[in-house]
Amino acid sequence: MEPNGCAGNCPDCANKGASQEENRRSVLSWLLGGGAVASLGSFLYPVVRFLNPPKITEAAVNEISAGKVQDLKPNSGKIVKFGSKPALLVRLSETEWRAFSAVCTHLNCTVQYRDTTQQIWCACHNGTYDLNGRVVSGPPPNPLEEYAVGLRGDEVIISRNA
Numbered sequence: 001m002e003p004n005g006c007a008g009n010c011p012d013c014a015n016k017g018a019s020q021e022e023n024r025r026s027v028l029s030w031l032l033g034g035g036a037v038a039s040l041g042s043f044l045y046p047v048v049r050f051l052n053p054p055k056i057t058e059a060a061v062n063e064i065s066a067g068k069v070q071d072l073k074p075n076s077g078k079i080v081k082f083g084s085k086p087a088l089l090v091r092l093s094e095t096e097w098r099a100f101s102a103v104c105t106h107l108n109c110t111v112q113y114r115d116t117t118q119q120i121w122c123a124c125h126n127g128t129y130d131l132n133g134r135v136v137s138g139p140p141p142n143p144l145e146e147y148a149v150g151l152r153g154d155e156v157i158i159s160r161n162a
């Protein structure tokens with residue numbers, strides 16, 4: 001029963017009910033529309049971010065610590081992070097070290113040290129480099145960028161050649 005005593009059949013009550021129904025529908029429409037826009041946005045935002053990545057200039061990393069001397073035995077190599085790219089540290093003997101960019105100059109695969117041949121090898125297309133970074137065989141068009149290696153106490157330091 002309505003507060004005015006009507007059972008809900010008078011024109012005022014009918015208009016009020018219709019108006020409440022319209023309000024409910026508009027709220028529902030608004031919520032559904034907002035949800036659809038939010039869903040579409042959550043789908044499109046990563047796509048747009050992927051297609052247009054932020055312009056982050058790579059922080060110029062000129063030197064890194066590649067670990068302790070005792071962590072790498074002679075005639076072995078390991079990949080370390082040099083800024084955003086991999087570098088290959090090779091320990092040839094007790095006192096001889098080499099370091100290179102580990103990015104193959106062919107199609108950017110990561111190269112590795114092969115102790116059996118004492119060469120640097122790219123598994124992607126069987127490219128090989130010598131221990132000066134020069135191409136020995138395979139498709140790589142250019143030598144590997146060589147880095148300087150120094151010791152600071154028992155820490156191995158790799159740095160870009162000036």
Ligand code: FES
Nearest residue numbers: 104106107122127
């Ligand atoms: S990517 Fe290294 S040989 Fe092709």
